[in-house]
Amino acid sequence: MRFDVVTLFPEMFAPLTDNGVNARARNKGIWDLQFWNPRDYTHDVHRTVDDRPYGGGPGMVMLAEPLDKAVDDALLARKAQGAKAEVPVVLMSPTGRRFNQNIAQEWAESDGAIIICGRYEGIDQRFIDARVTHEMSIGDFVLSGGEIAALAMMDSVIRLLPGVLNDNQSAVCDSFHSGLDGLLDSPHYTRPEIYKDQPIPDVLKSGNHKNIERWRREQSLRITAERRPDLIHKARKKGLLDKKDEAFLLSLKT
DSSP: OEEEEEOSOGGGGHHHHSSHHHHHHHHTTSOEEEEEOGGGGOOSTTOOOEEOOTTOOSSOEEOHHHHHHHHHHHHHHHHHHTOOSOOOEEEEEEEEEEOOHHHHHHHTTSOEEEEEOOBTTEEOHHHHHHHOOEEEESSSSOOSBSHHHHHHHHHHHHTTSTTTSSSTHHHHTSTTOGGGTTOOOOOOOOSSSEETTEEOOGGGGSOOHHHHHHHHHHHHHHHHHHHOHHHHHHHHHTTOOOHHHHHHHHHHHO
């Protein structure tokens, strides 16, 4: 998998490239990341990448041409490397589709993407209309630029790639994952057995894997029902809840 990121601040991606499981996976060649700075495609002494908006208004708007040329070079570089060139060109934008775990799982089976990280008041719409294939948002809030959103999105995808995590089953047990039917994860405990007078649940010491599995399922249902009932509704509509699940959910109301 390869990501090409168009950004004015490639240094902001150090947490992804220099630390943790993502860095180790990159060093192993499981995924790759290349940067394309719009300032490298300017021709004036100030390396200008923005200008005042037509029609007036606050802020500055990113110019189309530097972004256009950055995408062109990213596509050529992908082709030269042998990576798939026909990939999504994704703009991180608060007006985009809400990114979620299902999309992360879909992308984990892809060849990556070219990601555009905007800055200032926005990007010239003509570039968006001509080059952007997808717009993505990570929530109903606005950031100073697309870099932090891109970091979060890429991290969620990369950790799903085979060989990134020490145990591939770890991702299957994540909240929102299809392995949990889209529900929230259950609580986790480790040593010591008693911490500040609080013991771990007895079932986790029982050695009965069937009972432990059922306890975790019920805890997942309980937490999801309390905090994200919309996820219970989705799972029910998809037929993912069995009779035991429904009986447990009913018991929570009594």
